Structures are given as structure tokens and as C-alpha cells.
Amino acid sequence: MQRRNFVNFILGGGLVGWLGTILYPVISYLNPPKITEANVSMVKAGPAADHPNNSGRIIKFGRKPVLLLKTENGEFRAFNATCTHLDCIVQYRKDTKQIWCACHNGIYDLQGRTVSGPPPRPLEEYLVNIVNDEIIISENRGDS
Amino acid sequence: MNKRKQYIFLITLTISLNSNLAIFAEDKISMEKEDHCISCHIEDEVLPENFKDYDIHNQSGLGCSGCHGGDAAKEDMDEAMSEKSGFIGIPNKHQIPGICGKCHSDIEFMRQYQPRIATDQVEQYYTSFHGKKLLEGDKKVADCTNCHTSHAIISAKDPRSTVYALNVPQTCTQCHGDADYMKSYNIPTNQYTEYVKSIHGISLLEEQDTGSPACNDCHGNHGATPPGIISISHVCGLCHANNMQYFSTSVMGKVFEEQELHACEECHGYHQIEKTTYEMIGVGENSVCIDCHSEGDTGYLVADSISRLIMTAVTLHDSALIRQTEVIRKGMDDVEIGFLLGDAKQNLIQARTIVHTFDPDKVGEKTEASSSNSKAAISLADKEVEDYYVRRRGFGIATIFITIVVVALFVKIRDLEKKRLAEQSAQQQS
Amino acid sequence: MIINTTSKKLFTWLDNRFNLSPLLEFMRNKQVPVHRHSVWYYMGGVTLFLFCVQVFSGILLLFYYKPGIDSSFESIRFIMTKVQFGWLIRSIHSWSANFMVFFIFIHMFSTFFTRAYKKPRELTWISGFILLSLALGFGFSGYLLPWNELAFFATKVGTDIVGAIPLIGDAIKIVLRGGEEVTGGTLLRFYAFHVALLPALFTVFLGLHLLFIQRQGMHEPEFIEQLPKDKKKVIPFFPDFFLRDAFLWLIVLNILLFLAVFFPWEIGNKADAFAPAPEGIKPEWYFMFMFQTLKLLPGQILFIEGEIVGILFFTFAAIIWLLVPFWEIRKKPGKKIQPMTVLGIISVLFILIMTIIGYIA
Numbered sequence: 011m012q013r014r015n016f017v018n019f020i021l022g023g024g025l026v027g028w029l030g031t032i033l034y035p036v037i038s039y040l041n042p043p044k045i046t047e048a049n050v051s052m053v054k055a056g057p058a059a060d061h062p063n064n065s066g067r068i069i070k071f072g073r074k075p076v077l078l079l080k081t082e083n084g085e086f087r088a089f090n091a092t093c094t095h096l097d098c099i100v101q102y103r104k105d106t107k108q109i110w111c112a113c114h115n116g117i118y119d120l121q122g123r124t125v126s127g128p129p130p131r132p133l134e135e136y137l138v139n140i141v142n143d144e145i146i147i148s149e150n151r152g153d154s
Numbered sequence: 155m156n157k158r159k160q161y162i163f164l165i166t167l168t169i170s171l172n173s174n175l176a177i178f179a180e181d182k183i184s185m186e187k188e189d190h191c192i193s194c195h196i197e198d199e200v201l202p203e204n205f206k207d208y209d210i211h212n213q214s215g216l217g218c219s220g221c222h223g224g225d226a227a228k229e230d231m232d233e234a235m236s237e238k239s240g241f242i243g244i245p246n247k248h249q250i251p252g253i254c255g256k257c258h259s260d261i262e263f264m265r266q267y268q269p270r271i272a273t274d275q276v277e278q279y280y281t282s283f284h285g286k287k288l289l290e291g292d293k294k295v296a297d298c299t300n301c302h303t304s305h306a307i308i309s310a311k312d313p314r315s316t317v318y319a320l321n322v323p324q325t326c327t328q329c330h331g332d333a334d335y336m337k338s339y340n341i342p343t344n345q346y347t348e349y350v351k352s353i354h355g356i357s358l359l360e361e362q363d364t365g366s367p368a369c370n371d372c373h374g375n376h377g378a379t380p381p382g383i384i385s386i387s388h389v390c391g392l393c394h395a396n397n398m399q400y401f402s403t404s405v406m407g408k409v410f411e412e413q414e415l416h417a418c419e420e421c422h423g424y425h426q427i428e429k430t431t432y433e434m435i436g437v438g439e440n441s442v443c444i445d446c447h448s449e450g451d452t453g454y455l456v457a458d459s460i461s462r463l464i465m466t467a468v469t470l471h472d473s474a475l476i477r478q479t480e481v482i483r484k485g486m487d488d489v490e491i492g493f494l495l496g497d498a499k500q501n502l503i504q505a506r507t508i509v510h511t512f513d514p515d516k517v518g519e520k521t522e523a524s525s526s527n528s529k530a531a532i533s534l535a536d537k538e539v540e541d542y543y544v545r546r547r548g549f550g551i552a553t554i555f556i557t558i559v560v561v562a563l564f565v566k567i568r569d570l571e572k573k574r575l576a577e578q579s580a581q582q583q584s
Numbered sequence: 585m586i587i588n589t590t591s592k593k594l595f596t597w598l599d600n601r602f603n604l605s606p607l608l609e610f611m612r613n614k615q616v617p618v619h620r621h622s623v624w625y626y627m628g629g630v631t632l633f634l635f636c637v638q639v640f641s642g643i644l645l646l647f648y649y650k651p652g653i654d655s656s657f658e659s660i661r662f663i664m665t666k667v668q669f670g671w672l673i674r675s676i677h678s679w680s681a682n683f684m685v686f687f688i689f690i691h692m693f694s695t696f697f698t699r700a701y702k703k704p705r706e707l708t709w710i711s712g713f714i715l716l717s718l719a720l721g722f723g724f725s726g727y728l729l730p731w732n733e734l735a736f737f738a739t740k741v742g743t744d745i746v747g748a749i750p751l752i753g754d755a756i757k758i759v760l761r762g763g764e765e766v767t768g769g770t771l772l773r774f775y776a777f778h779v780a781l782l783p784a785l786f787t788v789f790l791g792l793h794l795l796f797i798q799r800q801g802m803h804e805p806e807f808i809e810q811l812p813k814d815k816k817k818v819i820p821f822f823p824d825f826f827l828r829d830a831f832l833w834l835i836v837l838n839i840l841l842f843l844a845v846f847f848p849w850e851i852g853n854k855a856d857a858f859a860p861a862p863e864g865i866k867p868e869w870y871f872m873f874m875f876q877t878l879k880l881l882p883g884q885i886l887f888i889e890g891e892i893v894g895i896l897f898f899t900f901a902a903i904i905w906l907l908v909p910f911w912e913i914r915k916k917p918g919k920k921i922q923p924m925t926v927l928g929i930i931s932v933l934f935i936l937i938m939t940i941i942g943y944i945a
Contacts, residue, residue, distance in 0.1 A: 013569075014569065017565050017566050017569065018566075020558065020561075020562040021559065021562040021563065021566060023558075024555060024558035024559035025559055027555040027558065027559075028552075028555045028556060028558075028559050030555075031548075031551065031555050031556075070493060073489060073492070073493075075496075095363075095365055096363075098500075098503070099500055112395075112504075112507070113503070114365065114394070115392065115394070115395045116365075127365065127393070128363065128364075128393070129365070130364075130365070
């Protein structure tokens with residue numbers, strides 16, 4: 011009898027422990043991770059007020075760097091910041107008001123088109139929307 | 155109509171039908187409706203050996219007589235190719251720039267065909283070494299047809315052109331690579347062989363990146379002259395703008411100017427410019443700094459400290475890369491690590507450019523940024539690898555519980571069996 | 585103690601409303617024969633357990649998987665790297681799928697060799713064969729869902745073979761693919777098969793299969809059947825057999841966990857419809873024997889294309905196998921090795937050898 015109770019006790023205890031090792035992962039799994047979606051099709055870039063006119067900043071869009079710039083006239087534009095020549099990261103230049111790649115002096119205009127230098131293709135453009143003063147950058151699916 | 159008028163009409167008609175609108179005076183250009191030069195030469199199969207259909211003059215209707223003179227309207231060979239009709243045959247070398255320039259230096263004429271085309275080629279040519287020598291009577295230097303060909307001329311943007319970016323090195327080396335041909339000029343003939351080994355050469359010829367410079371990008375097209383002492387850094391600076399700017403405002407920039415040193419070329423070479431390596435900076439045996447500096451002088455110390463700063467950042471970046479590979483191999487998440495490594499690399503690239511300020515403080519700012527990126531990447535990688543082992547430990551714990559239950563089950567099953575056996579034998583006995 | 589009284593109270597409450605006592609009596613009296621082949625009785629249970637693991641892990645995966653050519657691969661990568669324990673759930677699902685098919689084969693052949701398909705259990709066999717087909721369908725449809733290179737080309741090749749069936753093949757292929765080629769449409773379709781259609785069908789047939797077994801009890805091999813009742817050794821299903829079942833299931837679970845941790849399922853490279861097929865495309869191991877057979881057949885056999893002969897052969901074989909209970913060659917008394925056993929051994933060897941060749945070649 012003693013033994014039987016002992017075995018039952020171990021069995022019961024073991025089962026509870028086993029249930030724990032099952033439930034703990036399952037509950038953690040159901041708890042959503044911080045990035046809630048697999049594919050990034052949209053990224054928030056902070057309040058619009060944070061960006062002065064005639065400035066540019068690099069933002070992370072999933073795995074890609076994106077150049078978010080605000081023209082002199084206050085218009086927001088966003089481009090894939092990878093230079094189409096040899097993949098350096100481009101930057102916005104306040105003085106010339108153009109997009110510039112420091113590696114080999116490639117210059118793009120504010121539509122992302124190559125003006126001079128080696129870049130063979132224009133920069134891919136992203137859509138910028140302002141919702142409740144928040145900047146939202148999304149991929150340009152060409153539906154618009 | 156009366157008969158007289160009929161005759162006048164017929165004669166006028168005949169004359170106008172037969173007269174050629176083309177005029178072969180030397181200062182006017184012929185655009186033939188029926189070019190007997192070319193039709194005869196095609197029929198008799200005596201076209202020049204470099205003749206190509208796509209030749210732009212041929213396509214635009216500038217017939218043979220446009221350059222060679224003669225009367226394209228005449229079917230008879232003797233009449234067509236007579237001195238009287240202005241036929242000059244194969245021009246002498248010194249005549250060629252003039253013949254080409256007849257049109258190509260006349261903007262009023264050329265803009266009918268290309269509004270924005272340049273018309274200073276001949277003028278530039280006579281400022282070049284080739285042009286000057288030609289005026290002296292040298293028959294070996296390049297004239298227009300040596301680079302552009304005579305009968306296969308096409309826009310430099312067309313890949314079939316001898317002066318298309320990818321073809322330029324080959325065109326120049328036809329003469330400049332021939333040691334025998336160049337003997338009398340006393341200049342090296344190894345430019346092409348050096349260039350193909352250089353990063354510009356590899357980039358242009360192997361990777362077909364037309365953003366990379368060919369001979370004419372540094373030496374010029376028609377005014378071809380090697381860049382002079384001051385202008386070397388300007389030429390390089392056309393693409394490598396930051397490097398030029400940093401260098402020219404640095405201590406070294408001024409010193410180089412004073413000592414009439416060749417700026418970029420001193421350390422990087424000119425034709426065989428190779429991919430920069432970290433060995434170039436510092437005081438190691440392969441460094442360029444010790445070409446001038448020796449132990450103890452300021453330059454030596456600066457070179458050493460810059461080199462140390464860079465190498466620290468590089469070593470950190472390399473170990474971060476190794477950690478990333480390990481994370482990937484273990485099947486863990488490396489996206490954020492990749493971002494940080496990208497930032498580290500950017501900072502390193504910028505540090506390498508800022509080396510041209512020869513200011514350790516400025517270099518240090520970038521290497522510091524790069525190092526902190528790499529360190530962040532490494533600690534993330536460590537976390538991922540740790541997670542990997544945590545999983546194994548978690549598995550161990552789960553296994554322990556499962557084993558406990560399994561063993562307890564096993565014991566319970568055995569006990570039950572014994573109980574049944576005991577019951578059965580008890581039943582049998584009763 | 586407390587658990588005991590509470591469960592007794594609960595049972596009485598339910599019993600008063602649903603009259604559960606006959607059911608309880610039935611369960612209490614359920615018995616399982618014990619003999620030298622009774623170890624095979626566990627195979628069905630393990631398969632059932634693995635199916636439950638699949639449903640459970642599959643439902644969990646549904647929380648994060650997003651079907652679509654732009655999101656399938658990425659969501660799997662997301663599950664493997666960002667979701668907590670996502671790697672575990674996904675790897676368990678992939679490993680358990682393979683284990684389940686493996687155990688279905690074991691279960692099927694063990695019932696075959698013990699002739700459990702004989703009257704009165706013909707429908708159990710038929711529902712079982714249908715379950716096997718559905719399980720292979722699960723495997724085939726689920727394999728595409730990660731939308732990686734391997735999956736894409738395996739699906740392409742697999743549906744191409746289906747398309748080679750004479751007359752109806754092309755139509756079936758188009759319905760399967762949702763078009764002429766393997767596209768995002770195929771992916772969505774396979775997703776629908778995998779998470780809705782097949783589970784529904786499987787549940788129905790599984791329910792029938794289990795119902796038949798409960799109604800008829802376990803099959804006893806002939807040499808046991810012939811024994812007088814008191815000579816037959818039995819153990820009660822509850823708790824004895826069930827505890828043994830649980831014992832086995834826990835070990836299988838532990839093996840699955842081990843594989844998920846030490847041999848995680850790879851994510852692979854995203855499928856690219858325009859890339860050439862990578863070298864050495866192979867189907868999953870449970871299709872390998874058919875694939876290898878088709879590969880070995882000559883281009884032409886008489887006047888028919890070799891591949892079609894192969895497909896017809898397998899279709900024919902499947903129908904024969906399905907209808908085994910109705911045409912089986914009766915046991916010949918006196919013969920040491922029975923014709924059906926020979927047939928079974930040939931089938932097993934054929935499958936084994938073809939599978940092995942498929943991997944060595």
C-alpha cells in the first residue's frame with residue numbers, strides 16, 4: 011500500500027510537471043512577439059513635427075534601410091537608401107538639396123532619379139502618409 | 155501648247171531630272187540621293203575592310219564623297235574619281251582632322267543632326283600631345299580615325315563603338331601597348347596590363363560597371379594629356395569627392411603641394427590602382443606611410459595611431475561577423491545582428507575615407523562608432539547562441555519530467571500485472 | 585482524496601443527466617488480448633497520438649502562418665525566429681508528420697500480416713486505407729506551405745506526375761494546382777486542403793474507424809482465436825492497456841522533442857518560380873518508392889509511355905490493396921508460408937528497396 015501510494019504520488023507529480031513543460035511553451039507561444047507581423051509592409055516613423063524642413067534621416071524598414079526626407083517645402087518623401095551602384099547607404103544633402111552617395115559621388119534628384127555619377131538605376135520610392143501627425147512609410151505597390 | 159514650248163518644257167524637265175542637287179565644292183557637303191560611289195564599290199566588292207553598315211555617316215546619308223571628294227552622281231569611274239571633281243582618295247594623315255572638322259567644328263551644320271553635340275573636338279585635339287605631334291609631321295600618333303575608325307563610326311554610347319566605355323582601354327592600347335611602335339617616344343607601354351589588374355579595370359572590364367573610369371575619364375578625350383601634378387587629386391576627386399576634400403584641407407595636402415608630390419598617385423598609384431587594404435595605413439612593412447616617414451617623426455606616430463584605431467574596429471567587425479555566422483548556422487535569428495553589422499561596416503568605410511584627413515581624432519570618432527556597433531552585434535549574437543543552449547536545457551528538463559512519468563508508469567504497470575497475477579492465482583485456488 | 589470525491593460527484597451529476605453508466609461499464613469491461621503479436625496493437629494508438637500532436641501543433645501554427653507567395657515563407661521564418669517556442673512547435677509539426685506516416689505504414693502492414701482485415705473487419709480496413717490516402721494528402725499539401733525551393737519543385741514534379749494519368753490526369757492537375765502552373769493559387773488551395781478539407785474528412789473516417797474497432801473489439805490472430813476462452817490471456821483496457829499506451833506515447837513525445845531541438849526543420853530558400861530546378865529534387869520519403877519506380881521505367885513500354893504504365897500500375901495496385909478483404913487468398917492449411925504473407929513481404933520489400941535506391945542514386 012505504501013509503495014502503491016508512493017508510485018501514485020510520483021505519477022501524479024510527474025504528470026503535473028509534464029503538463030507544465032507542455033503548457034509553458036504553448037502559452038509563451040500564444041503571447042505575441044513585439045513585431046506582430048512577419049512581413050513588413052508598413053513602418054511608423056515618429057511624429058511629423060520631429061522632422062525640420064530640408065532634412066533627411068535613415069529609417070529601418072524590415073530588413074531594408076530607407077531614407078526619409080523632408081523637402082524645403084515641407085513635403086515628405088521616402089526612398090530605398092541603398093545606392094544602386096555598389097550598395098552604399100545614400101544621404102540627404104541640405105546644401106545641394108539632393109540625395110548623395112558619398113562612395114563614388116553619385117547624385118540623385120528628389121524623385122530618386124540619377125542626376126550624375128555611376129548609379130545605373132533610380133532609387134525605389136516608398137509611400138509616405140501622415141496619420142494623426144504620425145509618419146507612416148509603406149511600400150509602393152503601384153495601386154495608387 | 156505649241157511645239158516650241160513643248161521642247162523647252164521637255165528640255166527643262168530632262169535637265170532638272172538629271173541634274174544633281176549635290177554640289178561637290180570643298181566647302182559644301184553632299185547628301186546624295188543616288189550614291190554611285192558606294193553602289194559601285196559594293197558591286198565590285200571593294201569596300202574598305204573596316205566598313206560597317208551601322209556607320210553613322212552611312213546611315214545619315216553622308217556618302218563617300220563627303221570625305222573623299224569626287225562626284226557621286228557620275229556612274230563612270232574615271233569621271234567620278236577625277237581630280238577635277240575634287241576626288242582626293244585616301245587622305246594624308248595630317249589632312250584628317252581638317253576633313254572631319256569640316257562638319258564637326260561647324261555647330262550650325264551639326265546641330266541639324268544633334269542639337270547639343272560638341273564642336274570643339276578638333277580644337278581640343280590640337281592642344282593634345284597627339285595633335286601637337288601631328289602638326290610637327292609625326293605619322294605615328296593617333297588621328298580621328300585611329301580611335302573612331304574611318305568607316306565604322308558610331309556613337310560612343312553604342313556598345314559597338316571603338317570608343318564605348320568598355321572598349322576604350324583596348325582602343326588606346328592598340329598603340330600604347332605596343333613597345334616597338336612606341337619606342338621613339340620613351341614612355342611606358344604597360345598601362346593596359348597594369349589597368350586590367352587595377353580595381354577600375356576589373357570593375358569596368360569584368361563587372362562591366364560603366365561607372366568605373368576608362369582611359370579617357372582621367373586623360374580626357376580629344377585633349378588627351380596625362381593629368382598634371384596639381385590636377386591629379388581633382389581628377390580622382392571627380393568620383394572620390396570626399397577623399398579629395400579631406401586630403402586637400404589636411405596637413406599632408408599642403409605639404410604635397412609644396413613638395414610637388416603627385417597627391418593621390420603617390421600612395422595609390424595611377425594605372426594599377428588596387429583595392430585598398432588595411433596594410434597600407436600604419437607603420438608595417440607594406441604600409442605607404444613609411445615610404446616617407448621614419449620612426450620617431452610626427453607622421454610616423456600619426457600613421458601608427460590611425461592604423462591602430464582602424465585595426466581595432468576591423469578586428470571587432472570580423473569577430474562580429476564570425477559570431478553572426480555561428481548564429482545563422484545554429485538556425486537562430488540574425489536580422490537585427492545584420493543591421494548592426496551593416497552600420498558597423500558603414501562607419502568603417504567612413505573611417506577609411508576620413509583617414510585622408512590624417513587626423514587621429516576624426517578617424518577615432520568613426521572607429522569608435524563602428525566598434526560600438528560591432529560590440530552590440532556581438533552581444534546580440536551571444537544572446538542568440540545562449541538561447542540556443544537554453545533550448546537544450548529546456549529539453550533536458552522536459553525529458554526529466556517525462557522520464558519520471560515514464561518510470562512511474564512502468565512501475566505502475568508492473569504492479570498492476572503482479573496484482574492481476576495474484577488475483578488470478580487466488581481465483582484458481584478457490 | 586479530494587480529487588477522488590470531486591470526480592465522483594461530477595460523474596454522478598453527469599450520469600443522472602446522460603446515463604453514462606452503460607458507457608462506463610463498457611469501458612470497464614473492454615479487454616485486450618495478450619499474445620506474441622499483441623505488441624502491434626499499439627501501433628494504431630501511436631498513430632492516433634501523433635495525429636493529435638499534428639492537430640494541436642497545427643492549430644498553434646495557424647495563429648502565425650500567413651498563406652500567400654509574399655507571406656508564407658516569411659511567416660514561417662517569423663515563427664522559427666521571432667515567436668517564442670515557434671521553432672519548437674514548427675519542428676514538432678514537421679517531424680511528427682513524418683512519424684505519423686511511418687506509423688500508419690507499420691500499422692497497416694501489421695494488420696495485413698495478422699490478417700485483421702478479414703470478415704467482419706472489412707470496413708475497418710477500407711476506412712483505414714482511406715485514412716492512409718488522406719494522410720498522404722496531408723503530407724503532400726502541407727509540404728508546399730513553407731513555400732521554399734524544395735517544396736515548390738516537389739509540388740511541381742508531383743502534380744506533373746498526376747497530370748500524366750490518362751484521360752482525367754490533366755483535369756485533376758489543373759484542379760489541384762488551381763491553374764496550369766504552380767502559383768500562389770496553388771498555395772492557397774493546398775492551404776485549404778490542409779487545414780479544412782482534409783481534417784474534416786480525416787475526422788469523419790477516423791471516427792468511423794474507431795467506432796468499428798470499439799464495436800468489434802480487437803482482432804485476434806487465428807492461433808489465438810482457436811484457443812478456448814479460459815486459455816486466452818487478456819488484460820483490461822482501463823487501466824492496464826491504456827497505461828501501456830500512455831507509456832509508449834510519452835516516449836514517442838520525448839523522441840519528437842529531441843528531434844525538434846537537435847535537428848530543427850530547416851527554413852530553406854524562398855521559392856522562385858523562374859529559377860531552374862535545383863539538382864536532385866526528391867519527394868518526401870513516403871513518395872520516394874513510387875517516384876523511383878517511375879524514374880526507372882523505360883520511356884516506352886509497348887505502345888504506352890513508360891510513366892503512364894507506372895502510374896496505372898500503382899493505381900491498380902492501390903485498388904487491389906484496398907479490396908484485399910474481398911479477394912484474399914484463403915489460408916492453405918499445411919503450408920508453412922501463406923500466399924498472402926508472401927504478397928505482403930514482396931510489397932514491403934518493394935517499397936523498402938525502391939526507397940533506398942531513391943536515396944542512394
